[in-house]
Amino acid sequence: MASDLLSIGRSGALAARVALDVTAQNIANASSEGYVRRSVRLAEVSSSGGIGTIGDVSLSGVRLDRVVRNADLFRQAEVRRTGADAARADAEVAGLENTEVAVEQSGVFNAMVKFEGSLQQLVGDPTSSSLRANVIEDARTMVGTFNIASNALDSVGTGLRFEASDGVSQANTLAQELARVNLRLARAADSTSDQTALLDQRDSLLQQLSAFVDVSTVISPADGTVEVRLGGTAGEKLVSGGSATTLGMTTATNGTITFDVAGVAVAPSGGSLAGKAQALIKLADVHTKLDQIADAMASAVNAAQAAGAALSGAAGQPMFGGNTGTGFTAASLTLSLTDGAGIAAAAAGSPVNSRDASNLNALRGALATSDPTGRMDGLLFDISGTVAGRKVTRDALQTIAGNARVSLAAQAGVDLDGEAANLIRFQQAFQASGKVMQTAKDMFDTLLAIR
Amino acid sequence: MTTISTSTSAFYERSTMDMAALRAEAEKLQGSLSSGQRLSRSSDDPVGASRMRQLSRADSLSTIDTANASRAAGDLQLTDGALSTFAEYVIRVKELATQAANGALTDAQRAGIGQEISAIRDNVIQLANARDMAGGALFGGQSAGDAYSILPGGAAQYDGTSTAPDLPLGDGQTVSPALTGPQFLNFSVNGTPTDLMAAMKAMGDALQAGGAAAQTAAQTGIGAMNQGLDAITTAQTVVGSRLAWLDLTAERRTDLSEMRSTEENDVGGTDIASTVARLQQTMTVLEASQASFTKLASLSLFNLLN
Numbered sequence: 001m002a003s004d005l006l007s008i009g010r011s012g013a014l015a016a017r018v019a020l021d022v023t024a025q026n027i028a029n030a031s032s033e034g035y036v037r038r039s040v041r042l043a044e045v046s047s048s049g050g051i052g053t054i055g056d057v058s059l060s061g062v063r064l065d066r067v068v069r070n071a072d073l074f075r076q077a078e079v080r081r082t083g084a085d086a087a088r089a090d091a092e093v094a095g096l097e098n099t100e101v102a103v104e105q106s107g108v109f110n111a112m113v114k115f116e117g118s119l120q121q122l123v124g125d126p127t128s129s130s131l132r133a134n135v136i137e138d139a140r141t142m143v144g145t146f147n148i149a150s151n152a153l154d155s156v157g158t159g160l161r162f163e164a165s166d167g168v169s170q171a172n173t174l175a176q177e178l179a180r181v182n183l184r185l186a187r188a189a190d191s192t193s194d195q196t197a198l199l200d201q202r203d204s205l206l207q208q209l210s211a212f213v214d215v216s217t218v219i220s221p222a223d224g225t226v227e228v229r230l231g232g233t234a235g236e237k238l239v240s241g242g243s244a245t246t247l248g249m250t251t252a253t254n255g256t257i258t259f260d261v262a263g264v265a266v267a268p269s270g271g272s273l274a275g276k277a278q279a280l281i282k283l284a285d286v287h288t289k290l291d292q293i294a295d296a297m298a299s300a301v302n303a304a305q306a307a308g309a310a311l312s313g314a315a316g317q318p319m320f321g322g323n324t325g326t327g328f329t330a331a332s333l334t335l336s337l338t339d340g341a342g343i344a345a346a347a348a349g350s351p352v353n354s355r356d357a358s359n360l361n362a363l364r365g366a367l368a369t370s371d372p373t374g375r376m377d378g379l380l381f382d383i384s385g386t387v388a389g390r391k392v393t394r395d396a397l398q399t400i401a402g403n404a405r406v407s408l409a410a411q412a413g414v415d416l417d418g419e420a421a422n423l424i425r426f427q428q429a430f431q432a433s434g435k436v437m438q439t440a441k442d443m444f445d446t447l448l449a450i451r
Numbered sequence: 452m453t454t455i456s457t458s459t460s461a462f463y464e465r466s467t468m469d470m471a472a473l474r475a476e477a478e479k480l481q482g483s484l485s486s487g488q489r490l491s492r493s494s495d496d497p498v499g500a501s502r503m504r505q506l507s508r509a510d511s512l513s514t515i516d517t518a519n520a521s522r523a524a525g526d527l528q529l530t531d532g533a534l535s536t537f538a539e540y541v542i543r544v545k546e547l548a549t550q551a552a553n554g555a556l557t558d559a560q561r562a563g564i565g566q567e568i569s570a571i572r573d574n575v576i577q578l579a580n581a582r583d584m585a586g587g588a589l590f591g592g593q594s595a596g597d598a599y600s601i602l603p604g605g606a607a608q609y610d611g612t613s614t615a616p617d618l619p620l621g622d623g624q625t626v627s628p629a630l631t632g633p634q635f636l637n638f639s640v641n642g643t644p645t646d647l648m649a650a651m652k653a654m655g656d657a658l659q660a661g662g663a664a665a666q667t668a669a670q671t672g673i674g675a676m677n678q679g680l681d682a683i684t685t686a687q688t689v690v691g692s693r694l695a696w697l698d699l700t701a702e703r704r705t706d707l708s709e710m711r712s713t714e715e716n717d718v719g720g721t722d723i724a725s726t727v728a729r730l731q732q733t734m735t736v737l738e739a740s741q742a743s744f745t746k747l748a749s750l751s752l753f754n755l756l757n
Contacts, residue, residue: 114511126616355595406468
């Protein structure tokens with residue numbers, strides 16, 4: 001008989017204490033971000049009989065086998081993947097919405113319509129100085145709105161690039177943090193509370209990192225260290241063991257951005273950085289189109305001005321300035337004709353104060369043909385259509401990401417009712433173990449009482 | 452949400468997501484009710500927003516068409532009035548010519564008639580130089596100055612352009628708001644082209660000169676005045692039909708404007724009844740989910756364990 005009732009009771013009480021501690025830890029961390037529910041796994045301590053003691057009862061109580069972390073690697077990976085997609089779509093939609101607002105709220109379209117209207121009104125009385133002044137003022141407003149739209153687009157781009165560069169530095173911080181966690185994980189003893197806390201930290205860092213870029217991870221089964229790659233499973237290593245490589249960002253002349261890991265180009269397909277890069281590509285496209293529209297408008301008007309005669313009978317001078325050499329841009333556009341008398345409404349060679357409006361009609365015809373106003377409408381439709389489409393995608397991706405999060409939380413999160421039941425159960429186990437020790441004492445007393 | 456879970460944080464996260472979505476939906480409906488606009492930005496409905504932009508562009512241009520049309524109508528009415536006066540002058544000259552053609556009249560009487568005709572001719576020239584609503588020559592086409600000037604010999608000369616300008620009325624329609632002088636003052640007598648002023652001057656001069664030629668000139672003058680009256684009456688018909696055309700286009704513009712307003716309302720306006728109903732529905736669901744959330748959240752095993 002190698003068993004010892006007192007030590008069995010003691011081990012049981014200890015195990016119940018540990019289980020109660022873990023339960024209390026679970027309750028305390030019920031709403032901690034990234035906390036994964038722990039549970040204890042207990043194992044029986046017994047020895048089989050040795051030589052000459054076969055058939056002996058040899059019981060030694062219970063021991064704590066390990067603290068189990070109830071994390072599902074697949075669900076965690078899903079949360080990261082869907083979270084990266086949702087963050088990408090969210091960043092892209094935010095950038096596109098700002099682009100939409102920049103062009104729409106600047107009022108370019110309305111100003112172009114007004115300018116067209118004032119030209120049409122001038123046909124009714126080509127020599128009227130008030131109608132001519134009206135054309136000049138409407139042209140001034142139009143130039144102003146083009147400038148505003150261009151500035152607004154530029155500041156949207158600046159904002160996006162600033163956020164992206166901030167995102168890159170945060171991603172680098174997270175990568176370095178992950179490398180440090182990897183180092184400590186490699187040294188931590190198995191299944192200690194130190195290791196579980198580090199694993200929690202590792203998963204939380206990975207989840208934060210995936211909000212910036214989509215990462216593919218390989219987790220070492222031996223020590224729980226993680227290897228992080230960007231751009232797919234064969235991509236560049238961002239974190240490997242205890243070392244992190246720097247993620248870099250380069251801005252092109254048209255304002256679009258590209259990323260690299262230690263000089264090797266990578267193209268993230270998820271995460272807010274990818275979303276901002278996509279929004280910047282669309283922004284550059286919109287800006288180019290806005291410049292083309294400004295160029296179409298200014299070139300048509302200036303060409304017509306050159307072909308006609310002003311009120312004084314002299315050849316018409318250009319109405320718009322700011323030709324950059326390759327054409328007008330929305331930012332460079334200026335109003336160079338400030339006197340309404342300079343509008344070349346009459347055909348070339350007309351006498352002073354001619355009421356001829358044929359050149360004005362030719363200008364209106366040219367504007368109707370190249371239709372910059374219609375193209376502006378098309379540009380607005382293009383942006384708003386893109387925003388509307390991306391919003392649908394974003395909402396879908398957010399629902400998917402939300403589901404993945406809930407599904408992980410359901411599996412890894414703390415259920416307070418369950419913990420309440422555990423408290424009772426382990427408290428009773430503790431009390432029972434105490435009773436065992438009491439029994440051992442009583443038995444000892446019984447033996448001592450023999451006289 | 453199809454996940455069945457017992458985790459506390461999952462329960463809270465799920466409830467928060469659902470209630471936030473309902474709240475956002477309710478706020479969007481409330482926004483469209485309070486603004487009266489279904490679209491707060493283009494991306495809410497890109498096609499609808501583009502249609503709204505086209506409609507507002509058409510509206511804005513149509514306002515200018517209306518202004519142009521009323522300017523044209525004003526000029527045409529001025530033209531019409533002037534033509535009536537021209538006709539009265541021609542009829543008066545014709546009466547005088549008829550008197551002068553009478554052989555019983557003395558040279559002195561004919562000279563008196565001739566002076567009256569010359570005076571009427573001066574009025575005709577002044578009337579031909581009348582101004583339109585914008586202050587330009589009404590019958591001078593696109594000329595900057597007067598339509599007619601008097602040469603040193605006393606003859607009237609047309610200085611205007613050959614055509615009157617066209618005013619756009621929208622949808623590619625145009626109208627010419629005035630006539631040029633030669634369009635109704637020029638005619639031909641026995642195949643010889645002449646104009647009203649020249650015919651009056653010839654008759655007035657001949658009557659004042661007296662002699663046998665005076666009576667012949669008066670007889671020729673009657674024929675010329677008949678031709679002149681014909682030309683003026685024809686011009687009045689043209690002006691009348693142009694005014695009718697303006698009325699027609701005005702009606703069409705009003706119809707189109709009504710259609711545009713209706714469409715703007717359909718595309719961009721809020722359907723109050725259905726929006727209120729949807730808001731009510733959303734609010735009911737939100738209230739129910741809040742109530743059930745409160746009930747479930749207060750259900751904890753800790754409360755029952757003593």
